[in-house]
Amino acid sequence: MDIQLADVTLHIDESLSSEQRETIEESIRALDGIVSVHNPDKAPHLTLVEYNPDELKAADILERVTNQGVHAKLIGL
DSSP: OOOOOEEEEEEEOSOOOHHHHHHHHHHHHTSTTEEEEEOOTTSTTEEEEEEOTTTOOHHHHHHHHHTTTOOEEEEOO
């Protein structure tokens, strides 16, 4: 069985501390269907997410982030 994976990039509007960014990464990882999450130090406004689109949608990932009071947008669709 082949699993198809998708990638999405989130742009976070706020300047967050490394602790805040880590909290957001952990909350995204907690979603079923997430394969990987990366928020590089060189681009702290960007969060790269790989996920299984059969288990969740990119909008679900965005909602998880914005529910934490962060303003974000999906890019790279």
